[in-house]
Structures are given as C-alpha cells and as structure tokens.
Amino acid sequence: MTRTLASIMALMVTGTALAAKPREAKLGKPAPAFTLNDQDGRPVSLAGLKGKWVVLEWVNADCPVWAGCAREGTMAKLAEQFAPQGVVWLGINTTHYATLETNRKTRADFNLSYAVLDDHEGKVGRAYGAKTTPHLYIVDPKGRLVYRGAINSGDDETKVNYIEQGLTELLAGKPCSVPETKPYGCSVKYKK
Amino acid sequence: MHPLAAVVVAATLLADTSAVTPGRPFRLGVKLTAPEGWHLYWSNPGESGLPTKATLVPPPDTAVRPWIWPMPKRFLSPGDLTSYGYERELLLWCPAGVGPESRAGSYTFRAEVSWMACREVCVTGKASLALVLPAGAARPVNQELFESWKDSAPVDAADSLSPASANWTPRGRSGLLTLKLRWSGRAGRVAWVAPADPRFRVDDVTAGDGGPIGRVTLRLRPQPGTNPDVAEVPLVVAYTDQRGAPRGLTVRIRTRRQEER
Numbered sequence: 485m486t487r488t489l490a491s492i493m494a495l496m497v498t499g500t501a502l503a504a505k506p507r508e509a510k511l512g513k514p515a516p517a518f519t520l521n522d523q524d525g526r527p528v529s530l531a532g533l534k535g536k537w538v539v540l541e542w543v544n545a546d547c548p549v550w551a552g553c554a555r556e557g558t559m560a561k562l563a564e565q566f567a568p569q570g571v572v573w574l575g576i577n578t579t580h581y582a583t584l585e586t587n588r589k590t591r592a593d594f595n596l597s598y599a600v601l602d603d604h605e606g607k608v609g610r611a612y613g614a615k616t617t618p619h620l621y622i623v624d625p626k627g628r629l630v631y632r633g634a635i636n637s638g639d640d641e642t643k644v645n646y647i648e649q650g651l652t653e654l655l656a657g658k659p660c661s662v663p664e665t666k667p668y669g670c671s672v673k674y675k676k
Numbered sequence: 677m678h679p680l681a682a683v684v685v686a687a688t689l690l691a692d693t694s695a696v697t698p699g700r701p702f703r704l705g706v707k708l709t710a711p712e713g714w715h716l717y718w719s720n721p722g723e724s725g726l727p728t729k730a731t732l733v734p735p736p737d738t739a740v741r742p743w744i745w746p747m748p749k750r751f752l753s754p755g756d757l758t759s760y761g762y763e764r765e766l767l768l769w770c771p772a773g774v775g776p777e778s779r780a781g782s783y784t785f786r787a788e789v790s791w792m793a794c795r796e797v798c799v800t801g802k803a804s805l806a807l808v809l810p811a812g813a814a815r816p817v818n819q820e821l822f823e824s825w826k827d828s829a830p831v832d833a834a835d836s837l838s839p840a841s842a843n844w845t846p847r848g849r850s851g852l853l854t855l856k857l858r859w860s861g862r863a864g865r866v867a868w869v870a871p872a873d874p875r876f877r878v879d880d881v882t883a884g885d886g887g888p889i890g891r892v893t894l895r896l897r898p899q900p901g902t903n904p905d906v907a908e909v910p911l912v913v914a915y916t917d918q919r920g921a922p923r924g925l926t927v928r929i930r931t932r933r934q935e936e937r
Contacts, residue, residue: 614755665899666900670724674757
C-alpha cells in the first residue's frame with residue numbers, strides 16, 4: 485500500500501467502531517457448509533443436498549415463540565406442502581443444553597416430520613448468524629443463500645408467510661421478492 | 677417444558693393518586709416485576725426478544741399522553757446478540773388528566789399488556805388490567821415508585837435542559853448519517869445508539885473520541901423487507917457521563933418522507 489493511499493485511509497477512519505459484527509453468511513453467496521447429526525445420530529450434510537432446495541429452521545422447544553408457531557403447525561404444514569417438490573426441510577437446534585434426546589422429544593411433541601439437527605456447540609448457528617427461534621433460511625439447489633429471516637410478518641392482519649411466498653416464487657423460476665426480513669422470537673441460546 | 681417456565685411476572689396498573697379531581701393531572705403507570713435474574717424488553721427489543729406492549733384504554737373525558745419509556749440497558753448474550761431492556765422491573769408511565777367539566781362518579785382505566793421475560797430461557801405473558809379511581813379529593817399514593825422512575829427516561833436533545841444539543845446530516849441514500857452532539861458540559865462517552873422504533877435498525881455506529889462536539893456516524897434504515905411510513909425515528913444515544921453513570925439522549929431523526937414535503 486502506498487503512503488498516499490494509507491494516509492487517505494487513515495483519514496477515513498475518524499472514530500472507533502462500536503460493536504463490530506463478525507461476518508455472517510451473505511445472500512446470494514454459498515451458504516456455510518455443515519455436517520450435523522440428526523436426532524438419531526445420523527450425519528446430515530448440506531453438501532449432500534446440492535441440487536435440492538433446502539429450508540433451515542432454527543428451533544427450540546423451550547422458546548414460547550417457537551413452540552407457539554410449532555403448535556399451530558405453521559412449519560410442519562409448509563414442510564409437507566413443499567416436500568413433493570423436493571424441498572428438504574431441516575430443523576437445527578443450537579440450544580447449548582439440547583441433546584439428541586431433546587431433539588427426538590421435540591419432534592414427537594410437535595409432530596415434526598423433518599429432522600432436527602444437533603448444533604449445541606453453536607458452530608453452525610454462528611456461521612449463519614442465527615439470532616432467534618424461529619429463524620429461517622432458504623438455500624437454492626446451487627447451495628446459495630436466497631432468503632433469511634422470519635417465518636412470517638407476525639400477528640398483523642395482513643400476515644405474509646415469507647417462506648411460503650418465497651418457495652412458491654423460487655420454484656416457479658422467479659427471484660425471491662422479499663429476500664430478507666428481521667427474524668423474531670427468543671434469542672438462540674448459544675454456548676458461552 | 678423447562679423448569680423455569682413456571683416463572684411469573686407480576687403486572688399492575690396503578691396511579692399516583694387515590695382519586696381523580698377533574699382538571700388536575702396525575703400519573704398512570706403499568707408496573708411489571710419479574711423475579712431476580714430475569715429481564716424484560718424495551719419498545720425495541722433488539723435482535724431477539726419481544727417488546728413489552730401496553731395499550732391503555734382511558735374512560736370518557738380522560739386524556740392520556742404516550743407512555744414514557746425508561747432508558748433501557750443493553751444486554752449482550754452469547755452468539756453476539758444485542759438486546760435492550762430492563763433488569764427485573766419496568767414502570768411505563770404517562771401523565772393523565774380528566775376534563776374539568778367531568779361529572780362521573782368514578783373512572784375505570786384498562787390496559788392490555790404483553791411481555792417477554794428471559795433468564796436462561798424465555799417466557800411470555802399477558803394481562804388485562806383495570807384500575808378504578810373514584811372522583812373526589814385526591815391523596816397521593818405510590819409516590820416513591822413514581823418518583824424513582826420519574827427521571828429515568830432519555831432526555832430529548834431538543835429540550836433546553838438537555839446536556840447536549842444534536843443535529844444530524846444524512847450522507848447519501850444508504851441511510852448513513854452523521855450525528856453531531858454539542859455537549860454543554862463535559863462530553864459524554866457514547867456507548868451505543870438504537871432506534872426506539874423496532875421497525876428500524878441502526879448499524880455501523882462509529883463514535884469520535886472526546887471533545888465538546890461528539891461526532892457519531894451510523895446507518896439508520898428500515899428493517900429489511902419493510903417500508904414504514906413514519907415522519908420521524910427517535911434514536912436513543914446511550915452515553916456515560918463524567919461520573920461514569922449511564923445516561924441517555926433521544927435525537928429525533930426526520931425521515932426522507934418528511935424531507936420531501
């Protein structure tokens with residue numbers, strides 16, 4: 485770096501950044517790779533799902549917001565609705581105290597047909613920047629992240645289900661009209 | 677279910693007066709108390725959590741002002757998650773008054789309140805509260821409570837008594853703006869900046885060091901996928917004063933909509 489360029493850059497940095505954020509998975513870029521065990525101890529890898537649309541859903545049965553959505557069957561219904569079109573739905577549990585048994589129980593208690601993967605170490609959650617339960621991501625068949633955020637727009641009357649809308653558009657060959665929203669729910673309970 | 681899920685948050689609607697004298701203002705408040713170690717959330721909970729919500733339904737002939745939110749604390753949790761709220765207790769309060777012509781015998785105030793409280797796990801709750809105040813000669817009640825929360829809100833920077841005046845300049849279209857804080861006394865040290873309105877987000881906050889004119893740059897944008905139609909966004913600037921005590925300022929940012937008028 486030349487002296488002139490360095491001094492220009494020094495002038496640009498006029499203050500102290502407060503709370504710099506680590507880099508997170510970016511939209512349009514490859515979704516972070518992972519291999520995690522499902523509730524029966526079988527490894528599931530994102531790489532192995534190349535060629536398919538994948539939905540990742542951060543779960544936690546101890547979170548009243550996630551549990552409320554799950555009790556209504558919001559996610560399970562969507563998973564079933566889009567399964568015939570080859571969409572793979574995966575739950576990921578980053579709760580630091582969750583075990584395979586926790587994930588088996590969550591599936592049973594909430595009638596989930598999809599796998600729940602064990603991420604209690606928190607590596608995958610951190611790579612994706614998962615903030616809440618629920619927090620949802622859509623990965624395209626080329627392995628790129630095309631949606632991240634909330635499952636829906638909340639409890640307002642004009643409630644939009646972003647996953648249903650997004651998958652419908654994407655499967656029809658259109659771009660996702662709302663590629664990002666703010667997720668809502670309890671914080672993901674990461675390991676310290 | 678997690679064993680801590682049985683935790684209960686107590687919610688009450690109260691006033692600083694035993695009775696209502698028409699034409700004489702008083703204070704109403706919603707008090708939320710959680711057990712030790714739990715926290716409640718601000719109007720903008722941050723990256724996770726749910727905002728405390730309280731909708732007040734006053735009786736006829738009564739005017740109430742918008743809730744006054746105390747200055748929140750910032751909580752940082754594992755996974756680099758930032759949220760804003762209150763440790764254990766929150767009093768949302770507002771000035772209220774009954775019209776001097778009113779002849780009712782009593783006044784019933786109702787409030788619908790909902791919250792999330794978290795410790796290692798989170799619980800949600802809601803309550804329908806009511807408070808009946810008779811008309812008549814007022815006697816002060818709950819004074820200590822209302823007095824202890826009276827000065828806990830961030831000071832509006834436009835207020836003549838504010839420790840700093842503020843002006844701001846937008847830089848380009850991506851929400852970048854420069855905030856200039858002109859401190860009347862010793863400059864405060866800015867700790868964080870967040871919008872009181874959760875429909876907006878603040879990123880890339882950079883604070884200049886010391887000096888009577890504090891320069892803060894930040895990016896203020898609507899939450900992704902939204903286009904809120906508001907005239908202004910109140911930004912809360914958290915700073916520590918010369919004694920190291922945490923304090924807050926509110927700076928109201930007019931949105932582009934307003935500027936285009």
